[in-house]
Amino acid sequence: MKRLKIKEIIGGELIGTQVLVKGWVRTKRGSKNVNFIALNDGSTIHNLQVVADVEKFGEEFLKDINTSASLAIIGDLVASQGSGQAVELNATEIVIYGKADPDKYPIQPKKHSLEFLRENAHLRFRTATFSAIFRIRHAMAFAIHNYFNSKGFIYLHTPIITGSDAEGAGQMFRVSTLDAKNPPLLEDGSVDYSQDFFGKATNLTVSGQLEGELGATALSDIYTFGPTFRAENSNTARHLAEFWMIEPEMAFYELQDNMDLAEDFLKSLIKYALENCMDDLDFLSKRLQEEEKNKPMDERSMELIEKLRFVQENDFVRLPYTEAINILKDSKPYKKGKFQYPVDWGTDLQSEHERYLVEKHFKKPVILINYPKEIKSFYMKQNDDGKTVSAMDVLFPGIGEIIGGSQREENYDKLVKRMEEMGVPVHEMDWYLDTRRFGTVPHSGFGLGFERLMLFVTGMGNIRDVIAFPRTPKNAEF
RNA sequence: UCCUCAGUAGCUCAGUUGGUUAGAGCGGCGGACUGUUAAUCCGUAGGUCGUAGGUUCAAGUCCUACCUGAGGAGCCA
Numbered sequence: 295m296k297r298l299k300i301k302e303i304i305g306g307e308l309i310g311t312q313v314l315v316k317g318w319v320r321t322k323r324g325s326k327n328v329n330f331i332a333l334n335d336g337s338t339i340h341n342l343q344v345v346a347d348v349e350k351f352g353e354e355f356l357k358d359i360n361t362s363a364s365l366a367i368i369g370d371l372v373a374s375q376g377s378g379q380a381v382e383l384n385a386t387e388i389v390i391y392g393k394a395d396p397d398k399y400p401i402q403p404k405k406h407s408l409e410f411l412r413e414n415a416h417l418r419f420r421t422a423t424f425s426a427i428f429r430i431r432h433a434m435a436f437a438i439h440n441y442f443n444s445k446g447f448i449y450l451h452t453p454i455i456t457g458s459d460a461e462g463a464g465q466m467f468r469v470s471t472l473d474a475k476n477p478p479l480l481e482d483g484s485v486d487y488s489q490d491f492f493g494k495a496t497n498l499t500v501s502g503q504l505e506g507e508l509g510a511t512a513l514s515d516i517y518t519f520g521p522t523f524r525a526e527n528s529n530t531a532r533h534l535a536e537f538w539m540i541e542p543e544m545a546f547y548e549l550q551d552n553m554d555l556a557e558d559f560l561k562s563l564i565k566y567a568l569e570n571c572m573d574d575l576d577f578l579s580k581r582l583q584e585e586e587k588n589k590p591m592d593e594r595s596m597e598l599i600e601k602l603r604f605v606q607e608n609d610f611v612r613l614p615y616t617e618a619i620n621i622l623k624d625s626k627p628y629k630k631g632k633f634q635y636p637v638d639w640g641t642d643l644q645s646e647h648e649r650y651l652v653e654k655h656f657k658k659p660v661i662l663i664n665y666p667k668e669i670k671s672f673y674m675k676q677n678d679d680g681k682t683v684s685a686m687d688v689l690f691p692g693i694g695e696i697i698g699g700s701q702r703e704e705n706y707d708k709l710v711k712r713m714e715e716m717g718v719p720v721h722e723m724d725w726y727l728d729t730r731r732f733g734t735v736p737h738s739g740f741g742l743g744f745e746r747l748m749l750f751v752t753g754m755g756n757i758r759d760v761i762a763f764p765r766t767p768k769n770a771e772f
Numbered sequence: 773u774c775c776u777c778a779g780u781a782g783c784u785c786a787g788u789u790g791g792u793u794a795g796a797g798c799g800g801c802g803g804a805c806u807g808u809u810a811a812u813c814c815g816u817a818g819g820u821c822g823u824a825g826g827u828u829c830a831a832g833u834c835c836u837a838c839c840u841g842a843g844g845a846g847c848c849a
Binding site: 320321323324325326327328330332343345361374375376377378379396397398399400401402403404405406407409410412413464465501522524527528529530531532533534537538539540634644645646694695696697741742744745746747756767768 | 798799804810811839840844847849
C-alpha cells in the first residue's frame with residue numbers, strides 16, 4: 295500500500311477509501327472508548343485527526359502513543375463528526391515506529407518561547423510554527439530559481455573558499471589546515487601561508503559578486519544563491535555569521551534596469567508566497583496577531599498577509615540620497631532633535647533615518663540611490679557629478695536594508711584610480727580587472743539576503759528563527 | 773563590540789523593606805469522565821534559585837566578576 299501525505303488527503307477527495315499515512319504525533323486526547331491522535335507529517339500545517347478505538351487497540355498499546363511518537367496508520371478515511379476538521383481517519387492498523395518518552399521529550403503540546411525552541415533547534419521542526427517557516431523557506435528558494443530561470447539567467451556557483459581578501463564586504467573566516475598551535479612562521483614572525491593547503495591565505499566567501507561579474511561579462515545574466523560568511527561580531531536580530539545570499543549580476547544593465555529587476559523580483563517572490571503558501575502564512579499571521587495583542591496600539595504592525603499584498607501591489611519609492619537628506623532635514627523628528635545621529639550630506643544614513651523614511655514618511659518600500667562615493671565600495675559606478683556613485687539600497691519596513699546593489703564601474707582607469715584611493719590591492723585583483731580590460735560593458739547587480747527576505751515574508755522578528763541552524767557569535771550548536 | 777534588561781520546577785512565570793518548610797499555571801504521572809479539538813475534573817511527584825566569590829546572625833532577594841539569553845546600537849545582507 296502506498297503511503298499518502300496528509301496534504302493529499304485532508305481535502306476530502308478520498309473519503310470512503312482506505313489509506314496509509316505515516317507521521318509524528320502532535321497531541322493525543324485520551325478517553326475510555328476512543329482516542330484522538332493529531333498526526334502531522336510535515337506536508338502541511340494541518341494535522342490529520344486519527345480516531346483509535348480503545349477496545350480495539352488496547353489501553354497499554356495506546357499509552358505509547360505520546361507527543362512526537364512516530365506512527366504508520368492504515369484506516370478508513372471518513373467525513374469528520376467533529377467540527378475542527380473535514381476528514382478523519384478511523385484507524386484499523388497502527389504501527390509505532392518509535393516512542394517518545396513524554397518525561398524527556400522537550401517539546402510539549404503548548405506554546406513555547408522562541409528562545410527555548412532556538413535552544414532546541416534540532417527538534418523545533420516538529421512545531422507548527424517552524425514547520426510552516428521551513429516550508430515557506432523552501433518555497434521561496436524554489437521561487438527564486440524559478441524566477442531567474444524564466445528570465446534566462448544562468449545559476450553560477452561561485453567559490454565558497456576564496457583566495458581573495460580584497461572584497462571588502464566584511465570580516466572573514468580563515469580557512470586553514472595549518473597547526474593552529476604551532477604554525478610555520480616567516481622570518482618576521484608572521485604565519486607562512488605558503489605552506490598552507492592552498493599555498494596562500496584563504497577565507498570563506500563574504501560575497502560572490504566579483505566572481506559573478508566574471509560570469510555576467512560572458513553569459514550576460516547570472517545569479518548566485520549560496521552560503522555567505524561574515525566574521526563580524528554582530529549580535530542583532532538581523533545578522534548571521536552564516537547566511538544565504540542571492541546575487542544576480544547583469545551585463546548591459548544600468549542602474550535603472552537594476553532597480554526594475556530588484557523590484558519585480560521581490561514582488562514576484564511575495565506573489566509566489568501568497569499563491570502557494572497561504573495555509574502557512576495564515577497560521578503565522580494568527581500567531582503574530584496573538585503576540586501583537588500584548589503590544590500597545592501604536593507599536594502594532596500591519597497584519598502579515600495584508601502587508602505582503604500591500605508591498606506586492608504598490609510601486610516602491612525611488613529616491614536619490616541627496617533628496618532623502620533634504621526630507622530628513624525637513625522632518626519633524628529632525629527639527630525636534632529626536633534623531634540620535636546627525637543628518638549631514640556625506641554621512642551614511644542610520645537605522646533611525648531609514649526607518650523614518652520607510653515607515654513614517656513614505657509608508658512603503660524605498661529604493662535609495664546615488665550615495666556619496668566615500669561611503670560606498672570601490673566597484674560602484676562613479677556618477678558624472680564626481681560626488682556620488684550609482685548605488686542602490688532597497689529598504690523594507692521592519693527589516694531595513696534587504697537589498698544592496700549598484701551599477702558597476704566599467705571604465706578601467708576610473709576603477710583602478712578608485713581602488714588606489716581606497717587602498718584596495720590592485721595587483722591582487724588582476725583577474726577582476728580583466729573584465730574591464732577585455733570587452734568591458736556597463737553592468738549591474740545586487741545582493742539579497744535570503745534570511746532578510748524570509749523575515750519579511752514570515753513576519754518573524756529574529757533572523758535566527760528563519761534559518762534551520764543559526765550560526766551567530768558564540769553559537770554553532772548542532 | 774557598546775548600552776539596557778533578564779536567568780527560580782520539563783515549559784511560562786510569581787516570590788513583599790534580606791527572615792521559618794521556595795509558589796502558581798501548563799506539561800508529566802495516577803485516577804474519573806467524555807466524539808475530543810492546546811478537552812475537563814480530582815490527586816500526585818518534581819527545585820544545586822545561571823556560575824564563582826563576597827557582605828550579613830541570616831541571601832532566590834544586596835555587592836563584584838564571569839557565563840548565557842533577549843531588546844536596542846554599530847557593521848551590513
